[in-house]
Amino acid sequence: MTPRYSVFSLLRNALSYHENWQQAWRSPEPKARYDVIIVGGGGHGLATAYYLAKLHGIKSIAVVERGWLGGGNTGRNTTIVRSNYLWDQSAALYEHAMKLWEGLSQDLNYNVMFSQRGVLNLAHNQHDLRETLRRVNANRLNGIDSEFLNAQQVKEMVPIIDLREGGRYPVLGASLQRRGGTARHDAVAWGYARGADALGVDIIQECAVNGFRIENGKVTGVETSKGLIEADKVGVVTAGHSSVMANMAGFRLPVQSVPLQALVSEPVKPIIDTVVMSGAVHAYVSQSDKGELVIGAGVDGYIGYGQRGSMQVTEETLAAICELFPLFRRMRMLRQWGGIVDVCPDASPILSKTPVQNLYLNCGWGTGGFKATPGSGWAFAHTIAKDEPHELNAAFTLDRFRTGFLIDEHGAAAVAH
Amino acid sequence: MLQITCPHCGARAESEFHNGGEAHIERPKDPAALTDAEWAEFVFLRDNPKGLLLERWNHTQGCRRWFNVARDTVTYEILAVYPMGSQPPALDPRRYV
Ligand SMILES: Cc1cc2nc3c(=O)[nH]c(=O)nc-3n(C[C@H](O)[C@H](O)[C@H](O)COP(=O)(O)OP(=O)(O)OC[C@H]3O[C@@H](n4cnc5c(N)ncnc54)[C@H](O)[C@@H]3O)c2cc1C
Ligand SMILES: [Zn+2]
Numbered sequence: 255m256t257p258r259y260s261v262f263s264l265l266r267n268a269l270s271y272h273e274n275w276q277q278a279w280r281s282p283e284p285k286a287r288y289d290v291i292i293v294g295g296g297g298h299g300l301a302t303a304y305y306l307a308k309l310h311g312i313k314s315i316a317v318v319e320r321g322w323l324g325g326g327n328t329g330r331n332t333t334i335v336r337s338n339y340l341w342d343q344s345a346a347l348y349e350h351a352m353k354l355w356e357g358l359s360q361d362l363n364y365n366v367m368f369s370q371r372g373v374l375n376l377a378h379n380q381h382d383l384r385e386t387l388r389r390v391n392a393n394r395l396n397g398i399d400s401e402f403l404n405a406q407q408v409k410e411m412v413p414i415i416d417l418r419e420g421g422r423y424p425v426l427g428a429s430l431q432r433r434g435g436t437a438r439h440d441a442v443a444w445g446y447a448r449g450a451d452a453l454g455v456d457i458i459q460e461c462a463v464n465g466f467r468i469e470n471g472k473v474t475g476v477e478t479s480k481g482l483i484e485a486d487k488v489g490v491v492t493a494g495h496s497s498v499m500a501n502m503a504g505f506r507l508p509v510q511s512v513p514l515q516a517l518v519s520e521p522v523k524p525i526i527d528t529v530v531m532s533g534a535v536h537a538y539v540s541q542s543d544k545g546e547l548v549i550g551a552g553v554d555g556y557i558g559y560g561q562r563g564s565m566q567v568t569e570e571t572l573a574a575i576c577e578l579f580p581l582f583r584r585m586r587m588l589r590q591w592g593g594i595v596d597v598c599p600d601a602s603p604i605l606s607k608t609p610v611q612n613l614y615l616n617c618g619w620g621t622g623g624f625k626a627t628p629g630s631g632w633a634f635a636h637t638i639a640k641d642e643p644h645e646l647n648a649a650f651t652l653d654r655f656r657t658g659f660l661i662d663e664h665g666a667a668a669v670a671h
Numbered sequence: 672m673l674q675i676t677c678p679h680c681g682a683r684a685e686s687e688f689h690n691g692g693e694a695h696i697e698r699p700k701d702p703a704a705l706t707d708a709e710w711a712e713f714v715f716l717r718d719n720p721k722g723l724l725l726e727r728w729n730h731t732q733g734c735r736r737w738f739n740v741a742r743d744t745v746t747y748e749i750l751a752v753y754p755m756g757s758q759p760p761a762l763d764p765r766r767y768v
Contacts, residue, residue: 510719
């Protein structure tokens with residue numbers, strides 16, 4: 255039994271100078287076989303394992319991660335959480351995630367620092383304005399909290415935004431989701447890892463999957479850097495590497511892998527207490543608890559697996575941030591990095607069965623899957639356990655690219671994150 | 672930022688160019704005969720390789736002409752530039768996991 259974290263355990267451990275905290279999860283060697291193997295130890299993979307063990311009573315599960323937990327996009331993203339998507343299918347899935355976020359720290363007994371500080375999506379021109387109003391109304395019809403703010407209301411909420419006449423990016427209004435906000439990305443990976451481990455899931459790090467064993471059209475195991483591991487079912491949750499994995503299994507995906515970058519500034523005193531995003535200029539900003547501005551950008555314009563991001567994208571992003579918030583002009587940036595995001599043609603994810611029996615795929619979250627982590631894991635666990643999708647992810651199949659039933663969230667989701 | 676050598680204008684910065692996606696995807700000769708699965712293949716499915724990629728670029732801020740590039744998607748090295756309509760030179764596929 256994993257001991258619970260509480261104010262008492264904090265006090266008890268203070269007595270020994272915090273040198274005796276228990277391990278949060280084990281690091282076992284892989285067994286010869288499991289009922290289910292999850293490939294990829296990001297937030298989505300770990301959440302899948304957690305809900306498989308917790309809600310579906312599956313006892314023998316392994317998560318196989320080639321690097322370290324959360325070392326992919328989970329630990330590289332700008333942590334914005336919201337559920338105000340346009341289409342019914344997306345709204346239902348992301349809102350399910352939002353409801354799980356609201357109880358996640360309690361459920362996991364791990365503080366994921368979910369902070370519902372509100373998310374603003376700015377409108378800079380008449381077209382943005384109409385799209386914003388359309389989305390706000392669509393959200394409300396779906397029971398999702400969503401408000402429209404005019405320019406003056408935006409200024410009241412974010413006094414440092416530049417609304418003087420003649421600016422390069424005039425602000426005409428914004429959508430606001432008050433239940434949106436941010437969470438601590440690493441804590442999400444660690445919290446799910448600890449929760450899954452406590453339920454008996456083996457988390458195997460530094461173990462790369464190099465191939466699948468497929469017999470008569472059915473997956474029966476994975477070839478790894480630590481040898482063959484047999485499994486009844488395999489779930490692939492590898493974000494930017496999904497096409498590489500699909501190629502190993504013998505099929506192709508509609509996914510393109512591109513670098514998406516982010517930056518943080520030097521830490522400063524509290525200056526912005528909400529999240530401001532602008533889809534039109536591909537820039538968004540929030541402030542971390544440490545005081546750094548967390549700034550995100552657009553994607554590179556071509557396929558790439560180098561975890562960095564082009565210099566001109568950095569420049570465009572910072573130029574836009576400085577236009578909107580002139581007082582940030584003298585801030586210095588501390589770090590810049592990139593993650594490889596898996597973008598689908600309709601900017602919606604794939605949570606689906608595949609042409610290979612008992613092989614399931616969770617990918618295509620692109621630039622905006624962190625917010626969906628709990629809901630994605632929840633729905634994917636159902637899909638694997640029951641060998642059929644839950645109502646929530648039934649539309650997010652791989653087959654939709656054949657039927658034409660796309661869920662086009664490109665412009666509709668305001669900005670892609 | 673990449674430095675791309677346009678076959679017509681010479682070496683220029685990436686910001687002058689526009690990427691046109693995977694190269695050598697042929698428009699179906701008899702569109703009416705295609706099944707839905709074949710359409711999906713043509714419109715949506717892509718190789719997205721981690722390694723050698725054959726892709727199209729347009730020199731939008733220059734001569735505005737299209738050409739093909741063979742590029743390593745991990746090191747970002749440009750391994751060959753060759754004209755539209757011609758086959759790629761023989762190159763190591765460089766598949767990384
Ligand atoms: C800069 C940036 C900013 C972003 N901002 C936001 C945001 O503000 N809000 C939001 O909602 N989303 C955001 N996203 C998107 C979000 O990060 C992702 O959609 C989400 O984290 C994906 O989670 P995952 O668990 O599927 O993938 P990952 O965390 O990438 O996990 C996949 C794992 O698979 C592993 N793997 C790959 N190949 C193999 C193999 N062969 N064998 C074993 N393991 C393998 C990888 O090592 C990796 O750990 C952002 C992304 C980036 C890069
Ligand atoms: Zn040219």
